[in-house]
Amino acid sequence: MSSFKAAYHTLLAHWHMLTGYKLFWPVFMIAGLAFCVAVDTYGFMDLYLQLILIYVGINIILTVSLNLINGYMGEFSVGHAGFMAVGAYVASLLTVHSFPAGAQNMLFPLAILAGGLGAAFVGFLVAIPSFKTRGDYLAIVTLAFCMIVKSVLENIDAVGGPRGLLGMEKLTSLPWVFFWTALSVWVIRNLVYSNFRRGVLSIREDEIASDLMSVNTRQVKIIAFVVSSFFAGIAGGLFAHALQFINPRMFDILKSTDILIMVYLGGIASISGSIIGAVIYTILLEILRPLGVWRMVFMPLTLVLLMIYRPRGIMGMKEARLFTPLRDITTEKLWRQKKKEAPDASA
């Protein structure tokens, strides 16, 4: 046991040294993108494995963006699948009906972007009731929103109604998923370490107090909802073009629950936690596939046990050093040093 622990600590030290280099992120990004492009062009990887990697990326986008509302802002939104549906339908309608057949690959990012913007607009509309309602009632509002999106889509015949929408080409490739995943993680990470963080965290801790401290709670909520739903829409667009088929039933409350499980498994208010949660959950579901229906019995059971024994998830409220700004690390180091020197002073 102790040797295991020692090995872990040496590994951790190496990891911290590695991530400490200034060039770590650029090198990691370029290497990752090169790897994805290579896999996509030369195809030395199983298609099934590629698909799993694509789902991992999409789930990371969904989890990180939902964490902005549920983890950092402390509201409880269950409507994420609704935003995803909006993005998926907007992007698919563009690629199926509007774009010329020859230029699909070139215009694909535009379609995804349009899906994200559509979802962001809807997210803006959902942010408005969040000014007045909060807690359980906001959860119900977002849930009602999710159901409304689903039943509206079911009733519009132009988008296929309950039968769904077909005819997308398989445009979602590994490099694109990598790009959008990296972008969403980068944007949300920078957002939660910007000045915006103070507003969003103060809303989580006490909304009335933060209002009194002249935090513009409405603005903060709008930004959080718009950014979060924008990325959910992007994930939806990618999802639609990976699966090449969507119907309204895919985006019901079960999908939202899936994303919630990933958020709370990984840990609230933690970017690294969201990534870990999304990766573990997606891969675990694939590994457990031989169990058939029983896999869907164990998953909720895991969630319940998780909530009872570790309600904040794997990385709850903690952040890996990889995503923490340098000044936060040095501040903490200084604080620890001070505490060591004068332990009686309540720091």
Next chain:
Amino acid sequence: MAYLFQQALNALQLGSIYALIALGYTMVYGILTMINFAHGDLFMVGAFFCFLLAVYLKLSFVPTLLFTILGVAMLGVVIERLAYKPLRNAPRVSAIITALGVGLFLENFTLALSPYPKHIPALIEHTTWTIGTVSISSLQILIIVLSLVLMLILDFIVQRTKAGMAMRAISWDKTIVPLMGVPVNKIISLTFAIGTGLGGAAGMMYGLAYPVIDPYMGIMVGWKAFISAVVGGIGNIRGAMIGGFILGAVEIMVAAFFPSTYRDFVAFTMLFILLIVRPYGILGKPHPQKV
């Protein structure tokens, strides 16, 4: 006119089922301020209990009803003890997620055991009376009367008995009441038993009225009942009854005069608007937050 009357009767039938389920939501919310999202699935379990008792044990109507209520109530108490009790002092969100997880567990567990939709046999004799152009079936009468009786019993328990007084006291103030010697855990278990038992009864009636049952039937009906509870003012027992009948009426009328696919849309839009305009429901009281 006769058409309207016929639809009103259907609305009464659907509304009484919604009201019975909504009571479970509202009772649990009143006492624990927690939304028991697994309640819709307990309703589904009720329908499946009824199926098991009626098909394999060949019981008649009354014992089936009693055992269904008893079985679902016991399941509700077990779920409360195992899943919700450890989280009583945890953040609210943990409890909500646990409830969602329990609901999913019940659905998928039932699905794993019985993958195909089941058909509930008719437990009572069907007679249909026709008055003019309006036809009334004995089942409709039974469902409406039975729900009303159950609601009256519940109202009596809550308003007139000692246990009911304890329930109301706990929902009034959770910190002082235990100091007065009220056994909080027992009362919470009792609340869960009554609430989920009513849900089980509703499941059985739903199964008799619309005989094909499947593991996912509880999701939509559960949400609808939840809307009823919120419309009436969640935590308010009489509000839940009124909300159930209102939602039943709205749904049946929408289905009667518009394409029936708009039913869910109208129901959820109603909830959405109500939450923005009057979030505490028809009979609920606003809770201003004190600083």
